[in-house]
Amino acid sequence: MLVFTITVGPFFENCFLVADEKTKEAWIIDPGAEGNRIRSEIQRLGLKPSKIILTHAHGDHIGAVEELRQFYKIPVFIHEKDHPLLISPEENLSAAFGMPISAGKAEEFLVEGGRLNLGELNFEVIETPGHTPGGITLYGEKAAFTGDALFAGSIGRYDFPHSDGELLFQSLQKLMKLPDDTVVYSGHGPATTIGRERKMNPFLLDLD
Ligand SMILES: [Zn+2]
Ligand SMILES: [Zn+2]
Numbered sequence: 001m002l003v004f005t006i007t008v009g010p011f012f013e014n015c016f017l018v019a020d021e022k023t024k025e026a027w028i029i030d031p032g033a034e035g036n037r038i039r040s041e042i043q044r045l046g047l048k049p050s051k052i053i054l055t056h057a058h059g060d061h062i063g064a065v066e067e068l069r070q071f072y073k074i075p076v077f078i079h080e081k082d083h084p085l086l087i088s089p090e091e092n093l094s095a096a097f098g099m100p101i102s103a104g105k106a107e108e109f110l111v112e113g114g115r116l117n118l119g120e121l122n123f124e125v126i127e128t129p130g131h132t133p134g135g136i137t138l139y140g141e142k143a144a145f146t147g148d149a150l151f152a153g154s155i156g157r158y159d160f161p162h163s164d165g166e167l168l169f170q171s172l173q174k175l176m177k178l179p180d181d182t183v184v185y186s187g188h189g190p191a192t193t194i195g196r197e198r199k200m201n202p203f204l205l206d207l208d
Helices: 035-045 065-072 080-087 165-175 194-200
Strands: 002-008 013-019 025-029 048-053 076-079 108-110 115-118 121-127 136-140 143-147 183-186
Touching: 002 035, 013 035, 013 183, 025 035, 025 115, 035 065, 048 065, 048 115, 076 080, 121 165
Parallel strands: 025 048, 048 076, 076 108, 143 183
Antiparallel strands: 002 013, 013 025, 115 121, 121 136, 136 143
């Protein structure tokens, strides 16, 4: 598995390119902004994008969705409960930040336990709501793309209008059941591992 991180936009959001080494087929995870830069990276790396996958639909994670969907003619995957955020600048909070952002409707909905294959790579959808109602983690190949549920040394905000702190902590409990050596790719900040967060993350010390 190849993973490339492109940090984009005013919120330093991490867009990930995940690719199968052999076929160069790639997924674009959370293209938050700067579609031009994401496109030139894809070209430079010789990747062939086949899907856009969204961990959730806050404005900082979706700003380049429409541009890339139309350029590559590829489908957008999201959890149904975050779909209202995808299509509305008010719901995804970008309007409140003075930069209204939205996208057209998604082609596919992600569900708990859903399996997705990228060439020879296998991934599974884990529902991790709380930061938003339809937040998901894409898990597979010893990696977890957690969006804004879990960060290195921190956790997602749960004071937003659609957030739910209790749900977020349940989601974090689920994530802490993954193997220690799982690499965590977060929506913001550096990568970490489940083992490291279980030991060091001050927000997770009281979890069972
Ligand atoms: Zn968010
Ligand atoms: Zn974010």
